[in-house]
Each structure stands twice: as C-alpha cells, then as structure tokens.
Ligand code: SF4
C-alpha cells in the first residue's frame with residue numbers, strides 16, 4: 001500500500017521519534033507512507049463553533065494535496081491519507097467530515113482558496129493504528145523477531161484518538177487497539193483505569209499545575225496496576241506525560257520515573273529494526289535501562 | 298446560579314446566541330450531571346459543566362465570565378457520555394468565543410517564562426493560542 005502521509009509540525013521537531021519509528025514500522029508491514037508535498041499546519045485543534053469556517057481552511061488545503069496525489073498516481077490508494085499525531089488526525093478528520101456533510105461550507109471554503117484546485121470532499125483521514133488493525137494484528141505478529149517478553153505496558157489513549165465517537169478509531173468507553181497491538185508484539189498488557197483521561201493538553205502552557213496533577217494520576221495509576229511503561233500516539237500527551245515528569249518528581253518526592261513510548265517505537269523494537277529506527281534517545285525519560293533489564297536491548 | 302426564574306428578553310437572546318454559536322440545543326439538557334461527574338477538570342472549575350448548561354438555559358450571562366469556560370480543555374469526555382446527545386464542549390467553546398471575538402485574550406505570550414518557551418513544543422503553543430486568544 002502506498003498512501004499519502006501528513007506528518008504535521010511536531011513530527012518534524014519535538015516528536016521526530018514518532019515519525020522515524022512509525023515510518024520504519026509501517027514499511028516493514030508493507031505500508032509506504034509518502035509525505036505529501038506543500039503540507040501546512042492543521043491548526044492542532046478543530047474549531048467547535050458553528051460559524052467558524054476560517055479555521056478549517058488549513059486542514060482542507062491539506063486534503064487537496066491528497067486528492068492531487070490520488071489523481072497523479074504518486075500513490076496507489078484513492079482519496080485516503082494517513083496521520084500519526086492524534087491531534088492532527090482529529091483535526092483533519094473532523095474538518096473532512098464537516099465539509100463532506102455540509103455542501104455549503106465546502107463551496108465557501110473552495111471559493112476562499114481561489115489559488116487551489118477545488119476540494120472534492122471525498123478524502124478519508126486515517127490513523128496508522130487503524131490501518132494496522134484493519135490489516136490484522138496477525139500480520140504484526142508475523143514480523144516480530146524480538147518479542148517484548150516480560151515488558152509490562154499500560155496503553156494510554158487520551159482524547160483525540162478515541163473521541164468524539166464519530167471521529168475516534170475505537171470504542172470511546174473501552175479502547176483496546178493499543179492493547180491488541182502490544183499483545184501482538186509479545187508484551188504484557190496492564191489496564192490503566194486512567195487510560196482515557198485527558199492529560200491537560202495545552203494547559204501545559206499557562207496552567208502547568210493542572211497538567212502535573214493529571215499526568216501524575218495517569219502515570220501512578222498505571223504503576224499501581226503493575227505497568228512499567230505507558231504508550232501514546234500524541235506528541236502533546238508525550239510532552240505532558242514524559243517531559244513533565246521533571247516537575248512531577250519535584251512535587252511528589254515518592255514518584256518514580258516511568259518511560260513513555262510512542263506506540264511505533266515498540267513496533268520497531270519488536271521488529272528488530274535497530275536502535276536508529278527506535279530513536280529512544282529523543283524520549284525524556286530514557287527507556288533504555290528498562291529495556292536492558294528485560295534483555296530487549 | 299440565579300434564583301430568579303423570570304426569563305427576560307435579554308436572557309432569551311443570550312440562550313439563542315449560544316445555541317446558534319455552539320450548534321447545540323442547550324434547552325434539551327436535563328441536568329443529570331453526568332458531564333460534571335466525568336469531567337477530568339471539574340475540580341478546577343468555578344461552575345460545573347452541568348451548571349454551565351443550566352446557566353445558559355436561563356440566559357445568565359455571568360457564565361461567560363466564569364473560569365470554567367477557560368478550564369474546559371475540549372477533551373470530549375462529556376461529549377461521549379451525555380445521555381441527551383449534547384456536547385458541553387461546544388457550549389464552552391461558544392462561550393470562549395463570545396469573549397475572544399471582543400478581543401479579550403485569556404493568556405498573554407509575554408507572561409510565559411523564557412525557560413518554558415524554550416521547552417514547550419509547538420503543538421502546545423499553537424493549541425493554547427487557538428483556544429485562548431482571539
Ligand atoms: S450530561 Fe448532558 S443532559 Fe446531563 S447535565 Fe450534562 S449536558 Fe445536561
């Protein structure tokens with residue numbers, strides 16, 4: 001499968017480890033993610049007011065790129081695209097849905113973007129995790145050369161991958177997609193009661209204390225259930241759950257650091273693609289000592 | 298919460314404006330409180346999400362001055378739980394927009410410490426400025 005890929009800003013900066021590992025893992029599964037030309041920031045959040053079309057223009061402009069790639073044969077999928085960042089996924093899929101369901105909005109946005117070809121309204125925005133699920137997790141198991149035996153992972157889903165219902169890729173009340181993936185990689189799964197609780201998101205900018213509280217709850221509940229590491233697909237969750245452990249430790253003296261993996265880093269590790277493809281050195285809490293203790297490195 | 302139950306024309310206009318901006322029919326809220334019970338940020342709020350819905354029903358404009366509307370992080374937990382199919386996150390966004398469209402920003406770039414500016418990822422900054430500034 002050759003599919004247009006929208007990276008978004010974080011994957012080129014703070015979340016390079018997500019991009020590098022996901023591209024390598026996808027390739028191993030026969031998914032070639034072709035970066036779209038001239039992409040722009042999606043805006044990170046989907047505007048929720050009924051009259052605000054302006055903030056959907058950025059996302060729709062990216063969908064035009066997908067349409068072009070489908071037409072010019074640079075991919076072998078039609079009107080499909082893949083994302084890795086949960087926030088990009090949510091914003092772009094929500095914008096695609098809004099213009100698909102509201103013909104008037106589509107006309108307005110198309111006439112506003114007068115230097116772009118008209119968007120046809122047909123692009124389907126996917127997350128890599130759902131493409132993998134739809135291929136079948138047995139395909140994942142078949143590629144595992146180094147099963148993650150003995151590694152206890154507490155999958156974390158957060159908000160944007162699973163909510164709202166018509167956008168999310170899994171049951172918003174009881175998501176399992178991460179657990180199924182890591183099971184296929186040979187890991188042990190730990191269920192965290194805080195797996196779908198918000199990490200505080202952008203409050204990290206002006207209201208850090210709230211994020212410290214939420215992140216502390218999410219991490220310590222995973223630890224109480226026996227989790228040794230948690231997983232995410234969102235660069236903002238990763239910042240709040242991983243980098244903010246510095247502040248959590250300052251506030252909660254008994255808190256023990258815990259690695260936060262991107263789902264794709266666990267895939268590249270289990271597929272035996274080498275440390276360069278895992279990019280563990282970009283994680284804030286170094287996961288390598290834990291992995292060494294499990295003989296996985 | 299207002300104790301008067303006399304709904305004035307101004308109250309009705311406020312309710313209509315929020316219904317229109319949010320795309321929700323706030324009067325459908327039955328005040329069950331499920332949104333408040335599940336909200337991960339309710340402890341930080343001065344009004345619970347259910348109170349926010351009630352105040353909009355009554356057309357009480359004070360809700361637009363509450364802390365609640367800025368604390369709501371659009372996490373959509375209430376969205377998937379409301380038995381009436383309502384979306385309080387959209388109501389909070391409409392109330393934020395009422396302020397932001399009058400050029401009343403909630404955060405100021407200049408107040409973010411330099412050490413934080415150096416480590417904050419752009420995904421955090423862009424989303425904060427999209428949600429909290431006009
Ligand atoms: S969950 Fe829905 S019906 Fe219940 S109080 Fe909240 S908005 Fe109203």
Ligand code: SF4
Nearest residue numbers: 336369370372373375
């Ligand atoms: S969207 Fe806002 S009100 Fe609803 S649960 Fe999340 S933070 Fe609370």
